Amino acid sequence: MDAVPYLSLLSAVAALGLAAFFYTRVKAASPGDERMVAIMTEIQKGARAFLTQEYTWVAGFVVVMAVLIAIVIAPLGAISYVLGAALSAGAGWAGMTVATMANARTTNAAKEGPAKALPLAFRGGAVMGFAVAGLSLLGLSFVYLLFVQWTKVDDAFEIVTAFGLGASSIALFSRVGGGIYTKAADVGADLVGKVEAGIPEDDPRNPATIADNVGDNVGDVAGMGADLFESYTGSIIAPIALTAFTFNLVADDAGIDFNLSLLMFPLAVAFVGMLASIVGAFTVRGGDSTDAGALSRQLHRGTNVAMLITVAGTLAVAAWLFSDGAAFENWWGIGASVIGGLLVGWAIGKVAEVWTSEHYGPVKKIAAQSETGPATTILGGISAGMVSVAASVVLIVAGVLIAYWGGQQTFVDELDGFGGIYGIAVAAIGMLATTGVVVSVDAYGPIADNAGGIAEMAELDPSVREVTDALDSLGNTTAAVAKGFAVGSAALTALALFKSFEVALVDAAGPNSSFPGLSLDVGRVDVFVGLFLGAMLPFLFAALTIDAVGRAANKMIEEVRRQFREIPGLREGAEGVTPDSAKCVAISTQASLREMLLPGTLAVVVPLVLGLLDVDTLGGFLAGALVTGFALAIFMANAGGAWDNAKKYIEAGAHGGKGGDPHKAAVVGDTVGDPFKDTAGPSMNILIKVMTIVSLVFASAFV
């Protein structure tokens, strides 16, 4: 049974092999003519410059945290932490590199139609997807083997948990920094280009166009990748940590049968999901139609196949690991937890799709509301986003209850309470087991978006743009679906980590301590105060990130205005006159990195300070932040997605089409939605997890 980590390690290697294979396939495709290559190179340079600087800044933070972990927890914890951070950064870098190669190649392939272009864009995304899942599972399996199975060091499980904190650190800053960058560039480019100068989107005359395309790669690819790396890692660590801290395990105990099943199951499900994702990825094929339904089916075939295999594999694994009648009652219970999680993750993604796709009522309604101007468009999006919160919370509650019930079925009666929470923890893995293929589909979106930008900038035949537009329109929905998985799993993982924190505190205090255990009774004033502060923090965090986008966008706008003013012939598009795009990229990079520091630091410092003051307040705080952060995350992601697609729906011809007053109103909605869906919203699920995992890792310092 303790061969499972080796299996998961092997499946991770296989995933990385697949990523490498897709990389060679993408690289072999032609990037098109000289002009396309020049644009691609400029985007590449910008994205690399941003990530290099971002990682440099974040490295400072990682060093401080590593020192803190080495002193407060264990020196080996610092190594595990740095490894988690480094692998996450590596996955982001790999994804960005291939995405900035795949964009022009997708444009070029689009000349021959969607049958060539869709698989190419998907493969570009799949490098990211399998790099994320592969590097995470590789690192995690290795850390587990090294510290738990091989060296059996003291505090082995705390050290494994630190790997997750490393992943969270990178995710936090990548999501926030990348999110600020991408939207500052997008908003800046749109406001000056479309609104002031009256030139179309992605026009080569606009100095901010390259920065906008860079943003897609550093925000929607690298940032999103780090986010999912963290979610995936966290979901596997949560049940391991829960088991270890609840039963106060040291590495030596990990070999005992009962514990072993609990510790191995998460890695086993990850193994099954990884193999399923690899199979799924091969089923994605292109066709000749640009019909949205057909494209969507082709793209989602991979996810659907992977999910089916995961369901079957999970049941087999559960039957294998939980068959010991002395220790367990019904093996299928824990299988039901995982499958329940998978289904709820899918359903939350479906809610996101229904609320953000132009094929359903909500987006059509917002588009209709744009007939009465921008104010009603905004109100429509806000209320649609809020209703989607209700639907998603009901689903997540259903998921929690199913997973809890499932866990209870598998464990003997004395362990019902633990079993239920364990069920919740593994439900999150169920949601994320197919991360490889889910991220592939998600990262496909920005590649298709970039491909369209390059077609425009390189002034290719409009038919090429038509193909890329068809591919791109899928991207918004796939992004919403992936966000659904990410935020759904965040709620479950955070809940499991939260319970681990509860037991870790008791462990840390030791058997002879007077520490009475964490009180989470919100009827107590200190816990209630924590709950209140926790419910407030996501609002503050959202405000800070939205403001950051505004300030960074303003810097960009000033620069674009300056160039239009000072470079003769630029606005008119005179022959041979090109904008200084690199300057825009540099300005946006500086601004967004500076802006990411305050919200990022807040997320780490606030739980530490509260924990040192009063650990019960921290408990309430984490609970409040979890539920409110989830609600705000869903609200912002879906409202933003809905506005975006309402605009696209109008641009496709509804309500007077492009240029009419309804379209102008829809553009306002889209611009408001940009920082909602790509900066503040997706940062929320990392926020709630980072705060919980910081508390968990530093639990011993609090008692």
Added chain:
Amino acid sequence: MDAVPYLSLLSAVAALGLAAFFYTRVKAASPGDERMVAIMTEIQKGARAFLTQEYTWVAGFVVVMAVLIAIVIAPLGAISYVLGAALSAGAGWAGMTVATMANARTTNAAKEGPAKALPLAFRGGAVMGFAVAGLSLLGLSFVYLLFVQWTKVDDAFEIVTAFGLGASSIALFSRVGGGIYTKAADVGADLVGKVEAGIPEDDPRNPATIADNVGDNVGDVAGMGADLFESYTGSIIAPIALTAFTFNLVADDAGIDFNLSLLMFPLAVAFVGMLASIVGAFTVRGGDSTDAGALSRQLHRGTNVAMLITVAGTLAVAAWLFSDGAAFENWWGIGASVIGGLLVGWAIGKVAEVWTSEHYGPVKKIAAQSETGPATTILGGISAGMVSVAASVVLIVAGVLIAYWGGQQTFVDELDGFGGIYGIAVAAIGMLATTGVVVSVDAYGPIADNAGGIAEMAELDPSVREVTDALDSLGNTTAAVAKGFAVGSAALTALALFKSFEVALVDAAGPNSSFPGLSLDVGRVDVFVGLFLGAMLPFLFAALTIDAVGRAANKMIEEVRRQFREIPGLREGAEGVTPDSAKCVAISTQASLREMLLPGTLAVVVPLVLGLLDVDTLGGFLAGALVTGFALAIFMANAGGAWDNAKKYIEAGAHGGKGGDPHKAAVVGDTVGDPFKDTAGPSMNILIKVMTIVSLVFASAFV
């Protein structure tokens, strides 16, 4: 000591006398020329028609609830409940009646300058203010005397609590229904009038103008009055209920010294605050300047004087009631709780002022953001509102901690836990003791607003409009301040009611029951699920009310368009052609009453259903709804107020003034903010209290 209810009864009678006196003074003033009288009469008729219908609809709900209370709790509880509802409705009716008389009279007085107009508008508001506080305290003192002191019936305290539920029922529907009406009319009038037909605000040609003015009276006067009636009532009942349920009192026990102090103190503070408000109201005098600072000082003098007297009186009352050394430690502790509450209420109001007044940074920043279009205006308001949430939560947490600490100082060590919660409960009274004068200042706002509308419609000299505009611009800030008090006290009152609910459940179960007491441990799955659902409900409620405004506004817009199309000469302003305003009023009335049913019913039914399913889930639910509802209430109120004043700031000449592009962007912000600040936002604090008090009253049905 048990003379206190007689004292509070007397002070209530004095307050009603003052309201009657102000009524005669307002009535004695001339309402101006024939045209002004005609407009006033039309507004009056519309407001009466709306309230009559609203109360008819709500009466049905009240009857159902009364029957339920009679069956589940006690037949006398139904009487107390209906009395609470009837008095609240009466206060709303009185306020609306005098407000719709004071509007034209203020316009007429404005011909002679602000020295006449300001006191008149204030007195009009004061009728409302003192009717609210007077009728509430009258009813409450009477119910207390009747059931506790005179007849000593069984379940006397449950019956007193039902009075609060009666007030809450009216408040819920008045705030939601009135809020939908006023904003549907406002948005409808603006969109067709200003945007489509290009005619100015309050133009007599616009068929929706009368409805818009009716809306100010039914939403901002009657709705707000019912809201404050409920808050004030709830804040006094909460510590009484807490005491009674914690010590499991029956009416006979209420005479014992220890209990008596606890039961009398809330009424005594209310008595002190009432006298202070009456004195304060007489210090409001007008001056000849239209300078905003001078007007604001004149208007707020009343509040400031009342607060100072309340502080001194509270200390005296605390020294009197808590001087028994055997039962209590330091009398000043509980005084500190009340004064802490008062200061925090003032500070939350100040936060509202800073974030919504054009004299401070946030509004100026939003105005500056309107330079780059409506999208950045919206984002600026959203982030400003969210930051104000952080400031307000920190204040309320400070208030909770001070009040808790104060309560602990007064009670002996064994009662520290109870003492702290009692301190929180009376802190809410501290915030609301001066309700008489606070509501007077608040109700002044819509009267001044109406006065401006009448000046415009009656085509008076522009100098009159200048005076009314100066008076009106104060109104936005005073409304924000009153909302700060209302929502701050809501958080404290709900917390105290929540604790009462906790003990009421144990009482209801009885000493021989197997009920283990309410668990509020959010680490338990059922409580956590409740917390999650509770955090979600305010989002759903906000979405429903925002959508309701949109739908009702659309009905109005269609009607206005029809009239412009079908009534020849209307748009051109031909001599003798008048719009059919009554039709618009009727349409808006029907639409908003229909729309109020779903959100209103939800607020009552959801806690009942959850309580019957699992009482611990209900506990978590109430906690989640409290903290998230508070955050959303502050967010929406302050974002809305900030947009409104950013628009006014621009109209006063900043950023190009009226008609420029920044102004157009600011109008979009204002329109989005309308349902935020006047419908969804203010409904939140009633929502959280109504759900808590429903749970409290029906506690015995849940165990």
